[in-house]
Amino acid sequence: MIIKENLKNPIFCIVAMNENRIIGDGKNLLWYLPGDLKRVKKLTMGSPLIMGRKTWDSIGRPLPGRANIVLTNSVSWSADGAIVVNTFEDAINKADEWINLNILNNQNLIQKKIFLFGGAEIYKVGLEYCDNIEMTKVKFDTDIGIKFPELNESEWKKTKLEHHLATINVPEHSYWHYRRK
Numbered sequence: 683m684i685i686k687e688n689l690k691n692p693i694f695c696i697v698a699m700n701e702n703r704i705i706g707d708g709k710n711l712l713w714y715l716p717g718d719l720k721r722v723k724k725l726t727m728g729s730p731l732i733m734g735r736k737t738w739d740s741i742g743r744p745l746p747g748r749a750n751i752v753l754t755n756s757v758s759w760s761a762d763g764a765i766v767v768n769t770f771e772d773a774i775n776k777a778d779e780w781i782n783l784n785i786l787n788n789q790n791l792i793q794k795k796i797f798l799f800g801g802a803e804i805y806k807v808g809l810e811y812c813d814n815i816e817m818t819k820v821k822f823d824t825d826i827g828i829k830f831p832e833l834n835e836s837e838w839k840k841t842k843l844e845h846h847l848a849t850i851n852v853p854e855h856s857y858w859h860y861r862r863k
């Protein structure tokens with residue numbers, strides 16, 4: 683059993699969604715936001731990521747400089763560069779171990795935080811343990827796809843960090859930090 687107060691490292695959620703909380707079509711993202719990809723890389727570098735097997739499949743390779751912890755129900759699934767786990771509790775344990783090991787090895791680029799990297803199934807399991815969300819809000823008109831869980835808006839203090847107007851190839855989007863009150 684996971685007790686939030688006993689977590690060794692805080693869990694941050696990182697997500698991009700549209701006005702209807704759509705995060706993807708089940709296989710991929712629906713938009714291409716090069717600036718957001720850079721921001722995600724910068725925010726997560728040196729941290730363990732916890733992702734679902736479908737999100738792993740959609741990325742198709744391990745993201746360098748980070749632990750790629752993949753949740754699956756399968757006991758036989760494996761992939762090069764993935765740390766495979768079958769429970770969320772095990773995902774957190776592996777993330778803590780990875781942080782400790784890499785700090786011991788004097789890798790001072792390690793961040794003592796864990797990222798909930800998606801998709802929706804993983805957000806559903808892990809969101810209750812997060813006090814922080816790094817959120818990208820994308821103006822993209824669809825109600826069809828995989829949805830981020832509903833948030834109780836009054837529980838979160840929201841800070842808008844940046845706003846980017848649409849260009850020819852990139853939809854309007856903004857970066858937000860949500861902090862649990």
Ligand SMILES: NC(=O)c1ccc[n+]([C@@H]2O[C@H](COP(=O)([O-])OP(=O)(O)OC[C@H]3O[C@@H](n4cnc5c(N)ncnc54)[C@H](OP(=O)(O)O)[C@@H]3O)[C@@H](O)[C@H]2O)c1
Nearest residue numbers: 698706708709710711734735736737754755800801802803
């Ligand atoms: N916009 C964003 O920020 C963002 C971020 C990440 C992903 N995405 C998008 O989200 C979509 C994928 O999301 P999704 O919700 O369909 O899939 P997902 O959460 O990436 O993966 C679901 C899979 O994870 C495993 N899993 C989930 N909960 C588990 C548990 N409690 N214990 C063990 N295994 C568990 C299962 O794998 P098995 O089937 O192998 O058992 C399940 O099928 C894609 O379109 C992707 O592009 C968007």
